[in-house]
Amino acid sequence: MHDKGMTVDEVVAELRDGMTVGIGGWGSRRKPMALVTAIAKSSLKDLTVVSYGGPDVGMLCATGKVRKAVYGFVSLDSIPLDPHFRRARQNGEIEVSEFDEGSLQWGLYAAALRLPFLPTRAGLGTDVMRNNPGLRTVDSPYDDGEKLLAMPAIHLDAALVHMNRADIFGNAQYLGPDIYFDDLYCLAAEKRYVSCERIVDTAELAAAGPPQSLKINRMMVDGVIEAPGGAGFTSCVPDYGRDEVAQKAYAAGEIFVEASR
Amino acid sequence: MSDVTRDVTRAEICVAACAEAWRGDGEIIASPMGLIPALGARLAKMTFALGLMLSDGDADYLTDPTGTASLVEAHIPYRQLFDFVWHGSRHVMMGASQLDKFGNQNISAIGTDFARPKAQLIGVRGAPGNTVNHPTSYWIANHSPKVFVEKVDVVSGLGYDRARGVGHAARFHELRRVVTNLAVFDFQTKDNRMRIRSVHPGVSVDDVVEATGFVLVGTDNPETTPEPDDVALWLIREVLDPENTREREVPSAKRG
Numbered sequence: 169m170h171d172k173g174m175t176v177d178e179v180v181a182e183l184r185d186g187m188t189v190g191i192g193g194w195g196s197r198r199k200p201m202a203l204v205t206a207i208a209k210s211s212l213k214d215l216t217v218v219s220y221g222g223p224d225v226g227m228l229c230a231t232g233k234v235r236k237a238v239y240g241f242v243s244l245d246s247i248p249l250d251p252h253f254r255r256a257r258q259n260g261e262i263e264v265s266e267f268d269e270g271s272l273q274w275g276l277y278a279a280a281l282r283l284p285f286l287p288t289r290a291g292l293g294t295d296v297m298r299n300n301p302g303l304r305t306v307d308s309p310y311d312d313g314e315k316l317l318a319m320p321a322i323h324l325d326a327a328l329v330h331m332n333r334a335d336i337f338g339n340a341q342y343l344g345p346d347i348y349f350d351d352l353y354c355l356a357a358e359k360r361y362v363s364c365e366r367i368v369d370t371a372e373l374a375a376a377g378p379p380q381s382l383k384i385n386r387m388m389v390d391g392v393i394e395a396p397g398g399a400g401f402t403s404c405v406p407d408y409g410r411d412e413v414a415q416k417a418y419a420a421g422e423i424f425v426e427a428s429r
Numbered sequence: 430m431s432d433v434t435r436d437v438t439r440a441e442i443c444v445a446a447c448a449e450a451w452r453g454d455g456e457i458i459a460s461p462m463g464l465i466p467a468l469g470a471r472l473a474k475m476t477f478a479l480g481l482m483l484s485d486g487d488a489d490y491l492t493d494p495t496g497t498a499s500l501v502e503a504h505i506p507y508r509q510l511f512d513f514v515w516h517g518s519r520h521v522m523m524g525a526s527q528l529d530k531f532g533n534q535n536i537s538a539i540g541t542d543f544a545r546p547k548a549q550l551i552g553v554r555g556a557p558g559n560t561v562n563h564p565t566s567y568w569i570a571n572h573s574p575k576v577f578v579e580k581v582d583v584v585s586g587l588g589y590d591r592a593r594g595v596g597h598a599a600r601f602h603e604l605r606r607v608v609t610n611l612a613v614f615d616f617q618t619k620d621n622r623m624r625i626r627s628v629h630p631g632v633s634v635d636d637v638v639e640a641t642g643f644v645l646v647g648t649d650n651p652e653t654t655p656e657p658d659d660v661a662l663w664l665i666r667e668v669l670d671p672e673n674t675r676e677r678e679v680p681s682a683k684r685g
Contacts, residue, residue, distance in 0.1 A: 194507065221552070239552055240552055240553065240554055240555070241551045241552035241553075241554040242551070242552060243551050243552075248551060249549070249550065249551060253549065254548070254549040257538070257545070257546055257549035258545065258546060258547065258548065258549055259545070260544055260545030263544075266537060266552050266553055267553070268553055268554075268555060268556070268557035268558045269511075269554055269555045269558070270511040270514060270515065270555060270558040271557070271558065273508070273511060288515075288558070289515070289558070289561045289562060289598050289599070289601075290515070290557045290558030290561060290562070291557045291558075291561075292557075292561055292587075292595045292598055292599060293561070293584075293587045293591040293592060293594055293595040293599060294553065294556075294557045294584045294585060294586070294587055294591070295537070295543075295553075295583045295584040295585070296553055296557050296585075298543075299543050299583070312597075313597065314597055314598050315595075315596070315597075315598055316598060345487040345488040345489065345506070346487060346488045346506040346507055347506060347508070348506075348507060348508075349507070349508065
């Protein structure tokens, strides 16, 4: 076990142009906005961003960091559509791979398990096939003869997730309603960076929540960043809920909006 | 209550019609998207579809959909929700920016050039997986030729013609109902074309035909959508939506 403490700027310095970066959370919930904001303000470019998309995708589009977005949706939850992402799309500024949200999980899971693909029905017959011409189907080798979509592994160069608590060794804890797919992002990535509201002693993790809340552990983590308020205006319950006023300002065009807490 | 004092609004007809979509579904997750479907699902759970599982919008599932004295009976984070989607134990009611006569749905983007759409929408989201795995219904708050089109720009949710093309792997595909502010539809024709099931009180078949951008089936003397009964009406007004938020989504001014 060793100290994996890093600063936000040290994480950004480890990233390179053209990398594929997976961003945890869901919509406008528990997004690693401290890390995302630092990337948006850096000189990085040509990133491929993989996300259950929220303001992370919009902010990186608005600042010209995105070459390609891989997503099932981009939404701010209480505001259905992200205007910055829409503008980038409607100006033809970015490439996209838009998948069924369950297939996206399958892509991350395949990468995590070091499999080339996982089979699914989600996407068959739809324009997901037309709009992602690289997708292939696979015939079941068994008697059922079913033809399924072979969802390819989505390998990540880096994963960025935001947790409620972590210890300095990389054991991390979510205290909210849902881990979303943050653990899969970590397993699918070469380098895994976990920001958190507070770095605590390992003993405090067990005191703060049930053992089941420790879904991310030190095997899956390369860097731990203490970033209070690090989910920005997105929700990070129970530490704080979504800052709807700040989110409205973001949607109205103010990209780097300060959450008021 | 007499018919005069009942004075049922279009919004209330729509809530009851949405509720009907879940009739007979048993113990499955009901996932309503939007206000009127959410009221409908809760009404169904409180009256004739007691087995339905309803979430709080996050991962907790509540015994009592009114929210008062409600108990958490299950915890289903997204990871497990997707398992249930693919298992088939769910019936979703989604919205649609476009819907065609076979029930192909678009929530992804408007425009024929996907590389540079005229309007980017939310994305295909769970529509491909939902429609191929379990029953799906649709709610359209504003029935118009812009929504009901001959051909949708990006097929997100699978319609019957394309499901036939997929074959065996699409055997769990089922579009149950389309409920709009004007009428209720199903796909129970030989070739699974969208068919008028009932027209809401105060709406004429011509109104529906005019607001639909493709040729409709079932235009000969369709039934009238039933009004909610007294108990359902009381639940909608006094328990589920005392603030009358439903009126904002389906204003009474739109009554025929």
